[in-house]
Amino acid sequence: MELDLGAVRAFIAIADHQHFSEAADQLGLTQQAISKRIAKLEDGLGTTLFQRSRSGSDLTEDGATFLPHARALIALADQASESVRGCVRPLRVDVLETRLAATELIRSFHHANAGFEVDIITSSGLRSGRSALVNGAIDVAFARVVGALDPSIEYMPAYLEPLHVLIGRKHPLAGNRRIRLCELADSVARMPGNEPGSEWALFYEDLAADFRLTIDTSGPDFGLDHLLDDIGAAADSFVFTGERLRAPWHPEVVQIPVVEPIPCYPHAMLWQRRNRHPALPRLTDYVRAAYQPYDPETQWLPATELHSGRWSAAHGSTDR
Template structure:
């Protein structure tokens, strides 16, 4: 069969967001249009790629097998367009997730630079972000950088994001104005989105070892809305969120700052040294100017982030 690139792109968007509505918003389409494109793709392939439920969307076995090839097709198409595109094409920025802090950082950049057209792209962190930077399908990516990057890439600290405690209003700590990190020793944080091997899962593994926490990654992960519903219904579960993370409001949950120390998530902006998009230097300058350094007296970072001085 001849694959419809629009249908493949729709499938990748839903696979990333695990929600048809979020994917539709990102692609500027209606949910009905997204559904029709994926139904056409599944009919052509003769298999089911996605299952929809009240809690979100999950990939079937065939969907998991098809996803990396679908990503490659979309990336190759974007690369082809970029090779012949006009110099004033949008600045493409990878933000890992549209609810996370980097989206807010980019929004603030756009408010100060409203002449710059921006395309938001989501992926799965540096594991896919670096290849996208290398092939030119994105101009900048926000992620936690660990270790030494390939010399083709450059990076700067963007935001040391304070953590918050998110739990049911029935949780024993729900009435606090602040929660000391030591008070969570021996407790279990429920974080099914912590993919093994990802830069964010590794951060929480280091936090777990240093402060005696337990991180429960049991899933499946049906998306943030479903996780909030689950937290609201449980008097014991909690999770960590970021200070600028767009958490859906729920009457049964509370968010409380974590202190003494405050764990922070070290976001960096990463780009390819040979990227010549005219708006990229403006984005880097804005992020560098806005950045507020990590405070070792009040905040905590994993040893791997402290050791190289990246967030000093």
């Protein structure tokens, strides 16, 4: 079949927002119009792309398979248009979740460089980011680098994020101004969002092994708001979070820094070597200037990160 680019754009918008109504608002369409585009696309592909429910629209297995190809198709179409129009499209930046540190970093960059437009795209981390960078669907990804990368992908350290804990007021450590890592050994870290094999789950597995912590990844994962309800009611559990996470306020939960040592989550910036977007050099300079190198006296990183040597560089590195 010949794909309708309008329908493919609608599919991507719904995948990003998980709601037909929000995707319709983004594209300036009615909900009926966007529903017709998806119905036409699903009919042409001979499959169902979304599983609808009261809480939103989730990708089916076929929808998840189609998504990176759809992004690549639209990226190529946009590049073709830009080549003759001479316009500069927004810089497409992939982040794991909009509450996390990478979004705050890009937000501060945008405030300092208002002349460049930015599109934030959420994904499943490095697993989708690798292919999206190679095929041009995104310009930049922020993720922890684990495993081999395509030779066309460049990367550098972006931010070592100190970990905090979100802990209920009933917990015996809730009154502390700081919590030492060893003090958490008698509690359980509730982290149902740690997908097996993901770069963030591997980070917490290394942390747990080094400091004899217990991490419970059992689900289902109903999201951070519901998890905080559970944490607020418990006296023996907590959840790790990044220093810059925009956690929703909860009356029974407090946020406390972790120290001795300070565990740090390593965010890297990745991009395609051949990418010529005019905002990319400005962003790399911005990230490099703000980067603070690893301090072995006070901070902890997994052994795999230390062996790579990349995190000790004062201004970032792309060594592999």
